[in-house]
Amino acid sequence: MNRNWVGKAACSGLDPAVFYPPTDEDADEAKAICAACPVQEPCLEHAIEMREKNGVWGGATERERLRIIRRRRRLRAQVSELAS
Ligand code: SF4
Numbered sequence: 001m002n003r004n005w006v007g008k009a010a011c012s013g014l015d016p017a018v019f020y021p022p023t024d025e026d027a028d029e030a031k032a033i034c035a036a037c038p039v040q041e042p043c044l045e046h047a048i049e050m051r052e053k054n055g056v057w058g059g060a061t062e063r064e065r066l067r068i069i070r071r072r073r074r075l076r077a078q079v080s081e082l083a084s
Contacts, residue, residue, distance in 0.1 A: 001046055010037035020054060024061045034059035044068075 006012075010033050011019060021027045034040050034056060044058020048065055055061075060068065 001049055002042075003046070005039035005042040005046075008037075008039045009043065010034070010039075019056045021056070021061075024063055027056050027061050030056035031059050 011030075014033065018033070019030045021030060034043070037043065037059075040058050042058075044060055044065070046052075047057030047060070048069060052065070053062060057065070
């Protein structure tokens with residue numbers, strides 16, 4: 001995956017600890033930064049593709065990324081079922 005987006009990251013130079021909160025409930029500060037980040041979408045897709053285990057990427061915690069992965073898997077299965 002193209003990583004050109006990294007240079008536009010709103011988190012560049014910020015304290016990385018903000019993006020590795022102890023719990024999902026402590027992720028609001030990171031999510032607020034991600035919400036205003038111009039590269040939120042490629043960041044999230046990168047984290048999903050790389051199966052990043054920790055931290056907030058593209059505005060999503062690990063648990064939220066897992067939900068996205070499961071939802072996409074279900075949708076793909078439904079589309080494939082409809083096509084067969
Ligand atoms: S979406 Fe969030 S984690 Fe990703 S580059 Fe932007 S600020 Fe950083």
